[in-house]
Amino acid sequence: MTVRVQQAAFDLGAEVQDFATRQTQAGAVVNFTGIVRDTAAGDLDRMEIEHYPGMTESALAAIDAEAIKRWELKDSLIIHRFGILRPNEMIMMVATAAPHRVDAFEAAQYLMDYLKSRAPFWKKEFTKDGAEWVEAKLADEDALQKW
Amino acid sequence: MIDVLYFAWVRERIGLPKEQVETTAATVADLVAELKLREERYAAAFEDISALRVAVDQELCDFDTPLAGAREVAFFPPMTGG
Numbered sequence: 001m002t003v004r005v006q007q008a009a010f011d012l013g014a015e016v017q018d019f020a021t022r023q024t025q026a027g028a029v030v031n032f033t034g035i036v037r038d039t040a041a042g043d044l045d046r047m048e049i050e051h052y053p054g055m056t057e058s059a060l061a062a063i064d065a066e067a068i069k070r071w072e073l074k075d076s077l078i079i080h081r082f083g084i085l086r087p088n089e090m091i092m093m094v095a096t097a098a099p100h101r102v103d104a105f106e107a108a109q110y111l112m113d114y115l116k117s118r119a120p121f122w123k124k125e126f127t128k129d130g131a132e133w134v135e136a137k138l139a140d141e142d143a144l145q146k147w
Numbered sequence: 148m149i150d151v152l153y154f155a156w157v158r159e160r161i162g163l164p165k166e167q168v169e170t171t172a173a174t175v176a177d178l179v180a181e182l183k184l185r186e187e188r189y190a191a192a193f194e195d196i197s198a199l200r201v202a203v204d205q206e207l208c209d210f211d212t213p214l215a216g217a218r219e220v221a222f223f224p225p226m227t228g229g
Binding site: 034041049052054058059091112114115117118119120121122123124128133134135136137141 | 152154155169202205206207221223224225226227228229
């Protein structure tokens with residue numbers, strides 16, 4: 001059960017490899033990775049991610065603890081970056097390890113749904129035309145209802 | 148004294164990330180009402196509180212949350228993690 005909030009890039013391959021190979025009680029590992037999506041016009045210069053130091057870590061740990069209560073998880077890893085990111089850079093990843101795949105898949109989806117709307121991060125997109133804060137989607141809030 | 152923090156467009160609209168506020172407000176809503184009276188930039192930031200979220204001592208809460216014993220209040224728009 002690890003939560004990391006960092007400015008630096010992470011090595012997705014190495015993180016998932018390390019995570020999977022240190023498991024002794026799990027038969028299933030699921031990974032989700034979020035990357036910076038370019039605008040439809042293809043003119044995204046950068047994304048700036050702001051967060052609330054202190055609350056970010058505690059909110060992610062609380063979401064993680066809830067997932068552990070609900071599913072048979074043997075391990076989990078959440079990495080989320082902040083600062084300046086360019087198109088296609090990795091923003092965040094979650095990995096879950098469980099004895100069987102259903103728990104690993106569902107817990108990963110739960111972690112994603114909650115950290116989208118309940119972890120204190122805010123994204124701002126910069127294009128040549130200016131900058132705009134990314135607005136939270138109603139669908140993301142609705143996604144929490146199914147849990 | 149209470150630390151008041153602002154994030155994202157709330158920070159931009161008010162023009163600072165953090166300040167210490169001398170207040171006797173009983174609830175978050177009372178604190179918002181006090182801040183709105185200060186200056187136009189506060190009134191603008193807090194014009195529609197349904198567009199805002201609040202955390203007291205780093206826990207998400209409602210605007211009717213009491214402030215007794217609180218050290219830190221943060222205002223921000225809905226979060227966009229992931």
